[in-house]
Amino acid sequence: MSARLARVALWATGVLVAAWLVAPTLVVIPLSFTDKVSLTFPPTGWSTRWYANFFSDSAWMMALANSLLVGVLVAVVATVLGTAAAFGLSRWASRRGAAVANVFLLAPMIVPGIIVAIGVYAVFLKLQLAGSLAGFVAAHTVLALPFVVTSVTAALGTFDVRLETAAASLGAGRLATFRQVTLPLIMPGVVSGALFAFVTSFDEVVVSLFIQSPTLVTLPVQMYSSVTRETDPTLAAAATMILVLTTVLVTGGLALSARRNRAR
Amino acid sequence: MAALLSPVAPGGQARTAPTPSGRSGWLARHWPFLLIVPALLVLLAVFVYPVAQTFVSAFTTPNPGMENFSWFFGSSANVAVLTRTFSTALWSTLICLALAYPYAYLMTVASPRARAALLLIVMLPFWTSLMVRTFAWLVLLQDTGVINGFLGLFGVGPFGLVRSQVGVLVGMVQILMPFMVLPLYSVMSGIDRRLLTAAQSLGARPIVALARIFVPLSLPGVAAGSTMVFITSLGFYVTPALLGSPSEALISQFMYTQVSGMLMWGRGGAMAVVLFATTLLLMGLLGLAMRAGRRRKVGAR
Amino acid sequence: MPVDRPEGGTAPTAKGARIDLRGMTKRFGASVAVDDCTLTVEPGEFMTFLGPSGSGKTTTLNMIAGFTDISAGGLEIDDLPVGGIPAHKRDIGVVFQHYALFPHMTVAQNIAFPLRQRKIPKAERQRMVAAALETVQLPDHAARYPGELSGGQQQRVALARAIVFSPRVLLMDEPLGALDRKLREFLQLEIKRIHREVGSTFVFVTHDQEEALILSDRIAVFNNAKIEQVGTAHELYERPATLFVARFLGESTILRGTARPDGAGSTLVGDGFAVRTAGRVEGGEGGTAALVVRPERLRLTTDDPAGIPSGTNAVPVTVVEEIYLGAARKLEVILPGGARGLVREQAGALSDLRVGDRATLCWHPDDGVLLPDDPTIERIFT
Numbered sequence: 001m002s003a004r005l006a007r008v009a010l011w012a013t014g015v016l017v018a019a020w021l022v023a024p025t026l027v028v029i030p031l032s033f034t035d036k037v038s039l040t041f042p043p044t045g046w047s048t049r050w051y052a053n054f055f056s057d058s059a060w061m062m063a064l065a066n067s068l069l070v071g072v073l074v075a076v077v078a079t080v081l082g083t084a085a086a087f088g089l090s091r092w093a094s095r096r097g098a099a100v101a102n103v104f105l106l107a108p109m110i111v112p113g114i115i116v117a118i119g120v121y122a123v124f125l126k127l128q129l130a131g132s133l134a135g136f137v138a139a140h141t142v143l144a145l146p147f148v149v150t151s152v153t154a155a156l157g158t159f160d161v162r163l164e165t166a167a168a169s170l171g172a173g174r175l176a177t178f179r180q181v182t183l184p185l186i187m188p189g190v191v192s193g194a195l196f197a198f199v200t201s202f203d204e205v206v207v208s209l210f211i212q213s214p215t216l217v218t219l220p221v222q223m224y225s226s227v228t229r230e231t232d233p234t235l236a237a238a239a240t241m242i243l244v245l246t247t248v249l250v251t252g253g254l255a256l257s258a259r260r261n262r263a264r
Numbered sequence: 265m266a267a268l269l270s271p272v273a274p275g276g277q278a279r280t281a282p283t284p285s286g287r288s289g290w291l292a293r294h295w296p297f298l299l300i301v302p303a304l305l306v307l308l309a310v311f312v313y314p315v316a317q318t319f320v321s322a323f324t325t326p327n328p329g330m331e332n333f334s335w336f337f338g339s340s341a342n343v344a345v346l347t348r349t350f351s352t353a354l355w356s357t358l359i360c361l362a363l364a365y366p367y368a369y370l371m372t373v374a375s376p377r378a379r380a381a382l383l384l385i386v387m388l389p390f391w392t393s394l395m396v397r398t399f400a401w402l403v404l405l406q407d408t409g410v411i412n413g414f415l416g417l418f419g420v421g422p423f424g425l426v427r428s429q430v431g432v433l434v435g436m437v438q439i440l441m442p443f444m445v446l447p448l449y450s451v452m453s454g455i456d457r458r459l460l461t462a463a464q465s466l467g468a469r470p471i472v473a474l475a476r477i478f479v480p481l482s483l484p485g486v487a488a489g490s491t492m493v494f495i496t497s498l499g500f501y502v503t504p505a506l507l508g509s510p511s512e513a514l515i516s517q518f519m520y521t522q523v524s525g526m527l528m529w530g531r532g533g534a535m536a537v538v539l540f541a542t543t544l545l546l547m548g549l550l551g552l553a554m555r556a557g558r559r560r561k562v563g564a565r
Numbered sequence: 566m567p568v569d570r571p572e573g574g575t576a577p578t579a580k581g582a583r584i585d586l587r588g589m590t591k592r593f594g595a596s597v598a599v600d601d602c603t604l605t606v607e608p609g610e611f612m613t614f615l616g617p618s619g620s621g622k623t624t625t626l627n628m629i630a631g632f633t634d635i636s637a638g639g640l641e642i643d644d645l646p647v648g649g650i651p652a653h654k655r656d657i658g659v660v661f662q663h664y665a666l667f668p669h670m671t672v673a674q675n676i677a678f679p680l681r682q683r684k685i686p687k688a689e690r691q692r693m694v695a696a697a698l699e700t701v702q703l704p705d706h707a708a709r710y711p712g713e714l715s716g717g718q719q720q721r722v723a724l725a726r727a728i729v730f731s732p733r734v735l736l737m738d739e740p741l742g743a744l745d746r747k748l749r750e751f752l753q754l755e756i757k758r759i760h761r762e763v764g765s766t767f768v769f770v771t772h773d774q775e776e777a778l779i780l781s782d783r784i785a786v787f788n789n790a791k792i793e794q795v796g797t798a799h800e801l802y803e804r805p806a807t808l809f810v811a812r813f814l815g816e817s818t819i820l821r822g823t824a825r826p827d828g829a830g831s832t833l834v835g836d837g838f839a840v841r842t843a844g845r846v847e848g849g850e851g852g853t854a855a856l857v858v859r860p861e862r863l864r865l866t867t868d869d870p871a872g873i874p875s876g877t878n879a880v881p882v883t884v885v886e887e888i889y890l891g892a893a894r895k896l897e898v899i900l901p902g903g904a905r906g907l908v909r910e911q912a913g914a915l916s917d918l919r920v921g922d923r924a925t926l927c928w929h930p931d932d933g934v935l936l937p938d939d940p941t942i943e944r945i946f947t
Contacts (some may be wrong), residue, residue, distance in 0.1 A: 003470065010373075013366040018385045020363070020438055024400040025392050027410070031403060039403050041410050081303040088299030101300050108311055112499020112543065114516040115536045118523050119314030122321070142310045145303060165632055166665035168652040169736075170679035170726065177653075180678070184669045203393045206501045206516075210524060220395045227399055227506055236403075239396040250391045292634075 028243065032236035039233060050237040060238060063222035067202055070133065070218060074140040074201035079194040081141070082148025087182070089149075090156045102149075109146040113206040116143070121210035131213020139211060140201035147200060148193035155189020195249055202246070319540070322533030332534035342518075346538070349515040352429065352504070353497040356436045360444040360493050361486065363437070368448035368485075372455075386445045389438065398506050401435045402426060405507070431507035432514075436497055443496060444489040451485030452478075484557055491550040495543050515539060581609035581766035582733035584629065588638035591624050598624040600790040601638065608733075611760050611767045615777040615813070616787030617945070622770050625787070626736050629768065631655045642734065653682070658727035658765070662739040664719045666711035672698070672722050673707035679730040697729040700759060717748045724756070728763055737769045741776065753779050774814050778802075786810050788945075802859070808939045811857040812946050816895075818863060818906035821938055824854035831935055836902025840878040844935035853938040860895060860909035862932035865916055865924045873927060882906060882926045884918050898926060 027041060032050055034043030054060045085105055092098040108116065120139050121130065129135035159182065167177040183190070205220040212221050219242065226235050322332050336342050371382045389397065404410050405425040412422040425431050455478060463473035501516040508514070513521075515535055523532035584606040591599040599621040606612045614622035627633040628640065631652030640648050647655055666675050673694050680690045698704045701721040711719055720740055727735055737756075741749040757780055760767050771777055777784050778798045785795045786809070794806040798814075805811035811819070822835025830843045833856050846854040865882070866873070873879045885905075886897035894915060898906045906926055910916060918924055 006471075010366055010370050013363065014370045014382065017363050017367045017441065018382070021385055021389055021441055024404055024438065025388070025397055027404060028396060028400050039406070040408060041403055081306060084299040085303035088296040091296035092300070093293045094297075097294075097297065101297075101304065104307060104312075105300075105303060108307070110495065110543065110547070111311075111315060112495075112516065112539055114499055114501050114519050115315055115318060115540060116311065118519060118529075118532050118536060119316075119318040120310060121523070122317060122529060123310075123314040138306070138310045142307060145307065149303075160663075160665075162661065162663060162665050163667060165652075166659070166661060167667075167678070168632070169630055169657065169659035171653050171656070171682035171730065172678070173651075173653050173682075176682060180681075181667055185667075199391060203395070205395055209520075220393065223395045223399065224502070224506075227395075227402065235399060239393070239399055242393045242396055246391045246393065 025243065028236050028239045032233060032240040034233050034236070037233070039236065050233045053234045054237045054241075057234065059217070060222060060234065063217050063219045064238075066136075066216055067219035070136045070140060071198045071202040073133075073137045074144055075194045075198040077137060078141045078144040078148050078197040079190060082145050082193055082197070083152050083190055085145075086149045086152035086156060087178070089153065105149045106146045108143050113143075117207040117210045120207055124211050130211045131216045133216065135211055136208070136216065136218070139207050140204055141197075143204060143207070144197035144200040147196035148190075151193035151196060152186060152189045155186040159185055198249065199246055202242070315536075315540075318529075318533045318536050320533070321529050322537045323530075325530035325533065332530040333537075335531060336534050336538070345513060345515055345518050348512060349498060352432060352436070352514060353494050355433055356440055356497045357444075357490050357494045359433065359437050360440050361490060364441060364444035364448055364489065365482075365486070368445050368452055371445075371449050372452045372457075383449075386442050389442055394439065394502055397439065398435055398503050401431065401438070401507055405431050405434065426507060427509045429508070429512060432504045435503040435507045436500060439500075439503060440493045440497060443492040447489040447492065448482065448485040451488075452482050455481045484554060487550055487553055487557075491546055495546055498539060498543065580731070580733065580764035581607075582643045583608045584734060584766060584768070585641040585644075586625070586629075586638070587641070589625065589628060589635055589640055590637040591621075591628060591633060592636040597790050599628070602792050603638075604785055604792060604795060606766055606768060609764050609766055611757075611769065611780060611782045613769045613771060613777040613781035613784045614787055615771060615774060615784050617772055617813070620787040621790040622785075622787040623738055626738055626768060626770050629734070630657055630659050630736050656730075656732050656734075658730070658732035658735040660720070660723050660727045660735070660737040660740045662742045664711070664716075664723045664743075666719055666723055666726075668711055670710075671707065672703070672709050672711065672714070675711065675722060676726045676729050679726065683730060693729055697725040700728065700762065701725045701755070716744055717752060720744065720752065721755075724759065728759065728765070731763070732765060734766045734768065735763070737767065739770055739772070742771075749776070756780065778814075784814075786813060788813070803934075805857060805934060805936070808855050808857070808936050808942050809945070811934070811936065812942055816860055816907055818858045818860070818904075818908075820856040820858075820900075820904055820906075822854065822856075824935060830930060833935065835904065837900055837904075838880045838902065840880065840933070841876070841930040842878075842933045842935045843931045844933075846935050846937050855936050855938045856933045857936060858906075858928055858933045860907045861911075862928050863906065863908040864927045865896065865898070865908050865910075865918055866927055867916070867918070867922070867924050870925055873925065876930065878926075878928050878930060878933075880926045882924055884920050884922045884924065887920055898924070900926075 030043055031039060031041055033046050033048065034040070035045035035047035035049065036043065082105075085101075089098045089102055089105075092101075116139075124130040124132075124135050124139075129138070163181055163185070164177050167181045172180065203220060204218070205224055208218050208221045209224060212218070217225075219238065223235060223238060226232065323330070325332075367382070367386075371379050374382060406412070407422050407424065407426070409425075411425060416422065423430075425434070459477050459481075460470075460473045463477050464470060468476065499516055500514065501520065504514045505517050505520075508517075515538075519532045519535045519539075522528040522535070584604075586602050586604045589599060589602045590597065602621075602625060614625060616622045624633060628635050631647070631650065635648050639646060642655075642657075667678065670678065676694045676697050677690050680693060685693070694707070695704070698707060701724050703718060703721055703725070706714065706718065706722070711722065714722065720743075724740070740756075741752055744752065753776060756767075756769075769777075769780060781798060783795060783797055784801055786793045786801065788809045794801060794810045796804075801810055801814050805814065808819070811817055820833065820835055820838065820840065822833045822838075824831045824833050824842075824846050826845060827841065830841060831845055831854075833840050833842060833854060840856065842856055865884075870879060870881075880900055882898035882900055884896050885899050888895040888897070891912070893909055893911050896908045896910065896918060898908060900906060908926070916924075
């Protein structure tokens with residue numbers, strides 16, 4: 001095989017994979033502006049009626065509001081718990097203890113979602129937490145914790161611990177040191193952890209399918225049941241908005257951490 | 265994500281700050297543990313306990329004993345679900361590897377700008393909702409969809425892409441691709457490319473140098489990525505439920521119907537045990553393989 | 566100064582505090598990093614801990630700062646035991662080799678950090694920051710970030726940050742170690758000036774003997790987790806208490822042999838020489854000893870040995886090396902038994918000797934210091 005041919009083959013594979021990864025998602029956007037009732041692609045005419053439909057349909061609106069609420073609460077709870085845990089892990093003198101705790105904290109990433117879903121469903125039924133806001137936040141927090149822990153742990157890995165010693169010599173106690181020195185310097189990791197926590201919750205389907213109730217449905221659950229029931233382009237409008245929201249959040253987070261890095 | 269990028273060296277950093285004096289005993293040494301406690305408690309209540317309880321129910325519900333397991337392994341239809349789950353996971357892994365390997369290699373040789381673009385494309389699925397992507401595939405793969413339309417231009421089809429194994433694989437590969445590309449890239453970018461030049465200077469043709477030097481060195485990434493993809497695909501629910509055929513269910517769909525529809529907690533638990541045991545077994549094998557690989561590397565020095 | 570002090574201490578008599586180490590010891594597992602150190606640093610004194618790396622000097626500093634627990638023994642600052650007080654309540658300034666400036670704060674914010682911890686009002690704070698920047702001669706850099714400064718400037722900011730809250734003790738851990746030689750020499754003078762202006766007790770850690778000689782009122786020489794000797798630069802140079810101190814500080818000729826009491830002093834008999842010296846060495850009869858003579862105390866002559874006054878030591882040598890230093894020159898000579906000697910001749914009093922010449926090496930018996938021999942020493946230095 002000549003070098004040129006190999007290069008062409010390599011790039012062809014690259015383009016194929018890139019198309020496979022990106023293209024399907026982009027199909028959703030034009031589809032949401034179709035004027036037809038069917039999901040034919042490409043659309044033949046344009047309208048914004050499916051967006052109007054989305055915002056006038058109380059089921060979709062409730063699902064969106066629930067997802068945003070749960071997502072924000074999960075981001076706050078998981079970020080606080082996960083940041084504290086990551087900091088504790090990095091400072092714990094017992095390295096073996098820290099290694100064991102780390103395995104526990106990351107376990108939800110490895111255990112298949114369906115197993116967690118069944119277990120959580122059984123416990124929530126007993127405690128009457130199924131379908132409750134607290135139940136959703138608790139379940140999603142557990143799934144989001146590993147992302148916060150890895151993200152903050154990575155940030156702490158590049159943090160110069162000696163700055164804490166310096167702060168102590170200048171009269172700052174442990175809490176003051178964390179607030180004024182450590183936290184500002186690991187903030188990019190904390191912010192990206194929070195974003196991942198929000199997106200994890202905002203995206204979660206399997207556990208939510210189990211613990212949903214008629215009074216509390218999240219957006220992915222609403223989409224899931226909508227897909228299985230009818231094929232209505234309102235779904236495409238919802239999908240487009242989720243796409244835009246998560247993209248804005250993630251690029252915003254990246255830009256934020258980039259600016260912080262430049263300031264230094 | 266950091267964990268994905270460094271599959272070969274897991275675990276956090278081991279730096280510790282000097283312990284300020286002034287307190288003695290347990291608290292002076294172990295105060296950081298108190299910061300981990302809240303997260304561990306939540307995990308214990310909403311993860312460890314529920315999962316453990318599910319496993320226990322496999323042996324206790326409705327009656328103590330192994331009846332749930334004998335039910336599961338007693339019916340050929342049930343075992344077919346298990347083998348179908350494994351074959352789907354295996355196919356996803358193979359397709360992912362075949363596509364991700366050249367892609368990751370491309371990332372290591374591309375210019376910094378192209379590399380950033382390729383990385384961004386891989387990371388994109390992480391941000392985009394699973395539901396959105398599955399829905400998009402549903403639209404593309406339907407009988408009147410773009411792909412069948414494209415094939416129709418050549419007089420082929422239409423094929424029943426959706427509600428079939430093909431649809432499931434297409435959707436799963438897209439979702440799993442990052443889990444294969446990132447570990448591969450992480451390992452490949454650490455390979456000293458001067459070794460290739462050295463091999464060529466010793467008379468090896470470029471393709472031989474690649475096969476004899478680069479591929480063996482990239483095997484840890486292959487092992488980590490494949491395990492990751494295989495394990496993740498075993499537990500997939502949404503994609504097979506929406507893109508697959510109801511008559512060709514995978515184990516997670518089967519679990520859903522048994523528990524949510526028929527309230528057979530014990531049967532769900534038994535399948536959870538089977539799924540989890542398989543996952544642990546695979547992780548253990550990966551760990552052993554990695555350790556053996558490392559020992560060989562140390563021994564060669 | 567509205568700065569809170571550890572309670573219960575006696576009122577400081579001067580701006581600087583007295584530091585008493587009483588048998589202070591630090592163990593890490595089975596190894597001993599600092600072994601039973603006893604030392605008093607006087608108020609306002611500039612004390613340097615000098616020693617090779619791993620000798621325990623930085624660990625001692627960390628114990629004084631409160632970064633490391635004390636395993637045994639006591640530590641008092643102005644008669645107040647501080648072993649149980651955490652670092653942030655000790656009111657001790659510390660300057661680190663790696664600067665340890667907070668990268669997310671401006672220079673002014675860095676310097677204001679200790680003042681903020683002490684709840685000093687903003688107006689007062691700004692005044693003090695400006696004064697500290699003035700002291701380190703960086704008044705125009707308040708709004709910069711540490712990443713925009715050179716290494717020398719960063720170390721000045723670190724210094725300003727450590728003195729702005731007027732600590733009675735300032736600890737410096739190899740603060741100039743990361744800087745190049747010219748800058749280091751300049752900052753040594755700056756530190757000396759700031760010590761005079763501030764009046765705090767300074768404890769300075771270094772492995773550079775020249776730096777120690779330039780800066781210090783007194784020097785504590787550390788070796789192998791112990792303090793070998795404490796004294797002024799002059800005392801350490803002229804009257805080293807151990808062979809290690811003699812070898813670590815400055816150059817010397819070391820003659821090894823067997824010491825016998827002889828009148829008020831001793832006679833040292835070695836391979837190819839027998840010389841008289843004023844001191845006695847513990848171990849008495851027949852103990853192996855080492856005689857240390859500094860290069861400027863030695864003289865080379867080609868005169869007839871008969872002309873040398875009796876009582877002066879005289880050993881025949883051969884010149885093997887000449888090192889020209891401008892203001893002086895050093896000649897390396899070899900004794901009949903193979904021992905090497907080093908002679909320093911001031912410009913204006915140079916002999917005509919060249920490499921290969923034979924001569925007589927002379928010195929007065931009072932100019933040598935007789936010490937117990939320590940065969941392990943040579944392994945450290947070679």
